[in-house]
Amino acid sequence: MFELRLLVPEDSVEIVSDALDALDALSVSVEDADAQTDAEQALFGEPGMPPPKEGWQRSRVIALFSTEALAREAASVLSAQDFFEGCSVIGVVDVPEQDWVRLTQSQFAPVEITPEFWIVPTWHEPPAQARQVIRLDPGLAFGTGTHPTTRMCLRWTASRGDLAGQRVLDYGCGSGILAIGAAKFGARDIDAVDIDEAAVESTRLNADANGVRLNAGLPDAASGRYDVVLANILATPLKVLAPLLCGYVAQGGSLVLAGILERQADELKQAYAPYASLEVSDSEDGWILMTARL
Ligand SMILES: C[S@@+](CC[C@H](N)C(=O)[O-])C[C@H]1O[C@@H](n2cnc3c(N)ncnc32)[C@H](O)[C@@H]1O
Numbered sequence: 001m002f003e004l005r006l007l008v009p010e011d012s013v014e015i016v017s018d019a020l021d022a023l024d025a026l027s028v029s030v031e032d033a034d035a036q037t038d039a040e041q042a043l044f045g046e047p048g049m050p051p052p053k054e055g056w057q058r059s060r061v062i063a064l065f066s067t068e069a070l071a072r073e074a075a076s077v078l079s080a081q082d083f084f085e086g087c088s089v090i091g092v093v094d095v096p097e098q099d100w101v102r103l104t105q106s107q108f109a110p111v112e113i114t115p116e117f118w119i120v121p122t123w124h125e126p127p128a129q130a131r132q133v134i135r136l137d138p139g140l141a142f143g144t145g146t147h148p149t150t151r152m153c154l155r156w157t158a159s160r161g162d163l164a165g166q167r168v169l170d171y172g173c174g175s176g177i178l179a180i181g182a183a184k185f186g187a188r189d190i191d192a193v194d195i196d197e198a199a200v201e202s203t204r205l206n207a208d209a210n211g212v213r214l215n216a217g218l219p220d221a222a223s224g225r226y227d228v229v230l231a232n233i234l235a236t237p238l239k240v241l242a243p244l245l246c247g248y249v250a251q252g253g254s255l256v257l258a259g260i261l262e263r264q265a266d267e268l269k270q271a272y273a274p275y276a277s278l279e280v281s282d283s284e285d286g287w288i289l290m291t292a293r294l
Helices: 010-022 068-077 100-106 150-159 176-183 197-209 237-242 241-246 262-272
Strands: 003-009 027-032 058-067 088-094 111-114 118-119 132-135 167-171 189-195 213-215 226-230 248-260 281-285 287-293
Touching: 003 010, 003 226, 010 027, 010 058, 010 068, 010 167, 058 068, 058 287, 068 088, 111 150, 118 150, 118 176, 132 176, 150 176, 150 226, 150 281, 150 287, 167 176, 167 241, 176 197, 176 226, 189 197, 197 213, 197 237, 226 241, 237 248, 237 262, 241 248, 241 262, 248 262, 262 287
Parallel strands: 118 132, 167 189, 167 226, 189 213, 226 248
Antiparallel strands: 003 058, 003 088, 027 058, 111 118, 248 287, 281 287
């Protein structure tokens, strides 16, 4: 395989990518040409907020071809086009054959939540000391246990120790990892909801793979009151959702919120003050876990 690498200004990225598709590139990827430099630009915004910018000032566009001749031909065809003005060819690079499946798998090792509670991909054996295990492979939905926000929620569940018979809501379930974690600690009536259909499907599949029974669905599948409500989303939607989430918590039940940065603690406390008294109960890598008893 050979990569054709191009440097492309923001306005030309779409037309150049489309032209590479038409020239039979096997894949086309776009990266920030200024990544890891002072000129790097963040393009993501929190849910409900627009991204600060639609595209990077300069992108590295990388197209994969099966032969060097095809890659070089694509470079010369593109270079002759008017729309290529302002763009440049960085070069054609030989890509060594790799076992991509093995390479990807090697990046996902078992994740320790506590010494006895682990998240383990299916291509690994659980560690000998593991007493509770969630089997989970990386997929389309967020939640493999590698992010501090997920780990803190699972640590909270493990610290509870026994959720026997408790009703639990995982709001913003992603892969379903928190709902499955609750089931492993005894919860029995579990709803897992998300605005993303792919996350709902992923939750169902992961629950089945773990032998866990739960109800996965869109947010209106949540109903009634729960002993525990877990929501790992982000500060902005969590603030908007304050009355809804608190309304789901039974009297004496627990609310567990993640996806919050340390500097956002006060704004979350204020947003939840009419309904619950939030406290910071864990932190990792600049992220905090906020919890309340209602
Ligand atoms: C950070 S992921 C958390 C996934 C998983 N619960 C975990 O802890 O790893 C946040 C999830 O919340 C979902 N989400 C975002 N806004 C939401 C909303 N307003 N209502 C329900 N789900 C939402 C996203 O689709 C995403 O799957």
